[in-house]
Amino acid sequence: MVFHDRAEAGRRLAERLRHLRGADPVVLAVPRGGVPVGVPIAEALDAPLDLLLARKIGAPEQPELALGAVVEGDPPQTVLNDRIVRALGVSPDEIAQEAERQLGEIARRRRLWLRGRPPVPTRGRTAIVVDDGIATGATVRAALAALARAGAARRVLASPVAPKDTAEALRALCDEAVFLAEPADLGSVGAFYADFHQLDDAEVVALLALGGREGAAG
Structure with missing residues (x-):
């Protein structure tokens, strides 16, 4: 299965998600590529x-090794890989300092892409x-765990493509998961799109403004 572009993939996902229209949904796009996928979903669900x-x-002196992730929220949620944390002997203070640094980057990106618009509540x-x-x-694993802690009533995952084994594992972590393609061997995500261009900041801002207007109108 090859999608023309992210917008087409989003429209196909929207058809599979229409039953959630009356479930008080909020669409949370993973930037940058998830934004054009999310716009037609938000429009279809009036969300x-x-x-x-x-x-x-990242681990001290090994920033590419993930100790976990911090997810924006009120309050922010930190999800850790306890096995790696214990193996490396990383202290809570070190984790807190790095989480705070990454929250600063998250805030910078929200200002850049959403012009300071506050997060939409998910509780x-x-x-x-x-x-x-x-x-x-x-x-996605970190996000789903954070949303559970933040009090989301229902957690749904939607993506045009995911490897079969990953898709099966993720289904166990949420209330519903929708994938349009589940190849045994993913290769690269871009191989499933005719147009998989890198979005620039201006395009992300424009798409989010459109999605915000559609959601407000709904």
């Missing part, structure tokens, strides 16, 4: 569109996490 802003917490609502494709699912 607000927001960003799911999460950052990896008691149906939170739909949207990305343009999932490889390992690390960010």
Whole structure:
């Protein structure tokens, strides 16, 4: 299955999610690629569109090794890989300092892309996490855990493509998951799109403004 672009993939996902229209949904797009996928979903569900802003917490002196992730929220949620934390002997203070640094980057991105618009509340609502494709699912796992802690009534994951084994694992972590393609071997997410261009900041801002107007109108 090859999608023309992210917008087409979003429209196909929207058809599979229409039953959530009356479930007080909020669409949370993983930037940047999840934003154009999320716009037609938010429009179809008369839902607000927001960003799911999460950052990896890297290990001291090994920033590429993830101790976990911090996810924007009120309050922010930190999800850790306890096995790696114990193995490296990383202290709570070190984790807190790195989480705070990453929250600063999250705040910068919200200012850049959403012009300071505050996060849409998820407590008691149906939170739909949207990305343009999932490889390992690390960010999504952290997000789903954070949404549970933040009191989302229902957690839904929607992505045009994810590897079969990853898709099966993620289904166990949420209330509902929708994937349009589940290849045994993913290769690369971009291989499933005819147009998989890198979105620039201006395009992200414009799409989020559209999604915000559609959600407000709904």
